[in-house]
Amino acid sequence: xxxxxxxxxxxxxxxxxxxxxxxxxxxxxxxxxxxxxxxxxxxxxxxxxxxxxxxxxxxxxxxxxxxxxxxxxxxxxxxxxxxxxxxxxxxxxxxxxxxxxxxxxxx
Amino acid sequence: xxxxxxxxxxxxxxxxxxxxxxxxxxxxxxxxxxxxxxxxxxxxxxxxxxxxxxxxxxxxxxxxxxxxxxxxxxxxxxxxxxxxxxxxxxxxxxxxxxxxxxxxxxxxxxxxxxxx
Numbered sequence: 010x011x012x013x014x015x016x017x018x019x020x021x022x023x024x025x026x027x028x029x030x031x032x033x034x035x036x037x038x039x040x041x042x043x044x045x046x047x048x049x050x051x052x053x054x055x056x057x058x059x060x061x062x063x064x065x066x067x068x069x070x071x072x073x074x075x076x077x078x079x080x081x082x083x084x085x086x087x088x089x090x091x092x093x094x095x096x097x098x099x100x101x102x103x104x105x106x107x108x109x110x111x112x113x114x115x116x
Numbered sequence: 117x118x119x120x121x122x123x124x125x126x127x128x129x130x131x132x133x134x135x136x137x138x139x140x141x142x143x144x145x146x147x148x149x150x151x152x153x154x155x156x157x158x159x160x161x162x163x164x165x166x167x168x169x170x171x172x173x174x175x176x177x178x179x180x181x182x183x184x185x186x187x188x189x190x191x192x193x194x195x196x197x198x199x200x201x202x203x204x205x206x207x208x209x210x211x212x213x214x215x216x217x218x219x220x221x222x223x224x225x226x227x228x229x230x231x232x
């Protein structure tokens with residue numbers, strides 16, 4: 010599976026959009042981009058995934074660049090409950106997590 | 117709905133003792149995974165199973181063994197625990213191994229293991 014690079018931490022004001030970047034420059038054609046988050050010490054929670062088209066669900070939007078070498082997770086209106094560690098994973102088979110981005114949403 | 121269940125929730129274990137962490141899912145998922153998460157760090161894959169009857173090694177398999185006798189259960193065994201195995205252990209499952217379908221993974225609540 011391709012490796013990913015994410016900033017270690019980010020801050021966001023409550024009510025504003027949170028844009029979390031992920032670099033996956035070695036991604037191969039059949040690997041999907043997945044995003045999970047982990048709140049406190051709970052088990053990770055699935056957010057969204059995509060292959061090459063942009064995706065949106067009730068939680069977030071996923072923007073994948075045309076060359077697929079990077080992506081951005083967008084939380085359109087961040088709340089305090091969105092404070093968590095966000096993981097970007099590219100996978101075909103087993104899931105391997107990196108260090109993720111610690112997002113802090115501030116009042 | 118149960119989803120994926122881990123037991124025990126927490127355990128203190130003497131070094132050198134053996135222990136099995138249990139994981140059961142009721143979603144009939146094909147793939148299952150075990151991760152460990154050390155304090156302040158990300159999750160690291162220990163072992164996985166892409167279907168009943170098969171298992172594979174992840175990033176940090178040493179000191180751990182798994183079995184997958186049926187679809188629902190994926191126990192993780194520490195044969196002789198050492199203090200460096202102190203960690204939070206998460207089990208997960210997903211419908212498909214390949215990730216091509218909507219194969220979101222579901223995680224258990226974790227088992228907090230302290231080896232003393």
